[in-house]
Amino acid sequence: MxxxxxxxxxxxxxxxxxxxxxxxxxxxxxxxxxxxxxxxxxxxxxxxxxxxxxxxxxxxxxxxxxxxxxxxxxxxxxxxxxxxxxxxxxxxxxxxxxxxxxxxxxxxxxxxxxxxxxxxxxxxxxxxxxxxxxxxxxxxxxxxxxxxxxxxxxxxxxxxxxxxxxxxxxxxxxxxxxxxxxxxxxxxxxxxxxxxxxxxxxxxxxxxxxxxxxxxxxxxxxxxxxxxxxxxxxxxxxxxxxxxxxxxxHNLEYYGFGVGASGYIDNIRYTNTRSITNYINGKTIIDKEILTIKDKMFYEVMLNLRTNRGIDKEIFKYKYKANIDDIFNYKELVNSNILEEDNRYLRVYEDYFYVLDEIILKF
Ligand code: SF4
The missing domain is CATH 3.20.20.70 (Aldolase class I)
Incomplete structure (x- = not known):
């Protein structure tokens, strides 16, 4: 779902x-x-x-x-x-x-x-x-x-x-x-x-x-x-x-309830207050990030690449109405054997998990 x-x-x-x-x-x-x-x-x-x-x-x-x-x-x-x-x-x-x-x-x-x-x-x-x-x-x-x-x-x-x-x-x-x-x-x-x-x-x-x-x-x-x-x-x-x-x-939406919790609902990533007193008094959310389509794509890449499944190109297309290779220029990473690509998925080879942050920057 x-x-x-x-x-x-x-x-x-x-x-x-x-x-x-x-x-x-x-x-x-x-x-x-x-x-x-x-x-x-x-x-x-x-x-x-x-x-x-x-x-x-x-x-x-x-x-x-x-x-x-x-x-x-x-x-x-x-x-x-x-x-x-x-x-x-x-x-x-x-x-x-x-x-x-x-x-x-x-x-x-x-x-x-x-x-x-x-x-x-x-x-x-x-x-x-x-x-x-x-x-x-x-x-x-x-x-x-x-x-x-x-x-x-x-x-x-x-x-x-x-x-x-x-x-x-x-x-x-x-x-x-x-x-x-x-x-x-x-x-x-x-x-x-x-x-x-x-x-x-x-x-x-x-x-x-x-x-x-x-x-x-x-x-x-x-x-x-x-x-x-x-x-x-x-x-x-x-x-x-x-x-x-x-x-x-997999960059899916979720509810987050409670002090300090964060959630992701209707394209908004929100964070609740870390003050238990404010929370008890009903002052719940302190920060909201309203996501553009670009932000959402960035989260998709950054979060999906953490997993051994990687990016599901079909889900990407379904969510953003675009092919991932029309949006990101990642072929060089595939040619350097850092990313593995097949018909459906794009994932980081396990040896490169440790340096994922650097790879995402290149992506
Ligand atoms: S104080 Fe210790 S037990 Fe409590 S949340 Fe932090 S790490 Fe966990």
Whole structure:
């Protein structure tokens, strides 16, 4: 479906602890705020949702699993207003420490069929840098519980390129993730963002050449273990790519609800306020980008090329009433074996994923 909105993102900004690298929209968990926040979320959804059938619902954060059982019940009673398709992918982000068995049972009863767990690293030296503690045991217990309750579609997040990290440290983290036998692994090269504690602590990004070696190591180890490198930073077992995230990369429209959330509706990309107080007071959207046809084509190229599918030339023609080769001058990239082109698709060879930004500039 490319004409109708069928994806929903919900942002839950609460966290039980704040990690030093984090620049997401988040606040410390606070019971009083959670109630007010859920009421504001309810209002925002009622005001914007137009009743389309939804095929992917993604609850991200923050840490949605930091909510109590009652608060999760309340959240899901709000989300009931969406008309979900039978096979709707319902994902929730969680931290292993705040996802006990009772919460897993509750998620299952509300149809959650995919869980994305923040593991990041289990190396204590690197956890000290990130100021984040997740024990091996809590991850193993959480994943066993999820599988026992029938939630077998599980993503784990890995952060690498942390100051002081060696290739061997990374290999150990990867081996641990592989031992979990999950369907999906998302990887993030640590970037020190402004307004984070890491920046204040004077931590720098690691050397670019080591970052590249780490990227290549991840790709090679995960592929050797039958994960498909289907997006620059994402790997999945056959048939388990994230339906929801693919919609972003395929440049499809989606609803975004909650503080700091962004959405894409009726040719407008919008961003909600990052102030929880303003959000609770109903001052929701702070920024709108109204897209011209040129902007939309640019997003199409930039986002599609992140994936191993690449640009679907037929969809491009359908959406923009033009052939892609009449709009962009990319043949040189094909002749240099950077882009692979067949009748239907145009994609970047995997070896060039790492330098995609440079390729897009040439495009
Ligand atoms: S990284 Fe995740 S758990 Fe840590 S503060 Fe940010 S949103 Fe919260």
């Amino acid at each position: 490319i004409d109708k909105i069928d994806a929903v993102y919900i942002h839950i900004p609460f966290c039980n602890y704040i990690c030093a690298y984090c620049d997401f929209c988040k606040v410390f968990y606070n019971k009083e705020y959670v109630n007010k926040y859920l009421e504001a979320l309810d209002k925002e959804i009622k005001a914007k949702y137009r009743g389309e059938i939804i095929t992917s619902l993604y609850i991200g954060g923050g840490t949605p699993s930091s909510l109590s059982l009652n608060e999760l019940e309340k959240l899901f009673s709000i989300l009931k207003m969406f008309k979900l398709s039978k096979d709707c992918e319902i994902t929730i982000e969680a931290n292993p420490d705040s996802l006990a068995l009772d919460k897993i049972k509750l998620l299952k009863s509300y149809g959650v069929n995919r869980v994305s767990l923040g593991v990041e690293t289990i190396n204590s030296k690197l956890q000290d840098v990130l100021e984040r503690r997740t024990s091996k045991d809590s991850v193993i217990t959480c994943i066993n519980n999820l599988k026992k309750e029938g939630i077998t579609n599980i993503n784990v997040d890995l952060i690498y390129a942390i100051k002081g990290e060696t290739l061997n440290d990374l290999k150990e983290d990867l081996n641990f993730l592989l031992s979990l036998d999950v369907t999906h692994i998302s990887t993030y090269s640590l970037i020190i963002e402004d307004n984070t504690k890491l920046k204040t602590n004077g931590v720098n990004n690691i050397d670019k050449s080591l970052d590249r070696k780490m990227y290549d190591m991840i790709s090679s180890i995960l592929k050797d273990n039958s994960y498909i490198h289907y997006e620059i930073s994402n790997f999945s077992k056959e048939g388990y790519s994230s339906k929801h995230n693919l919609k972003y990369w």
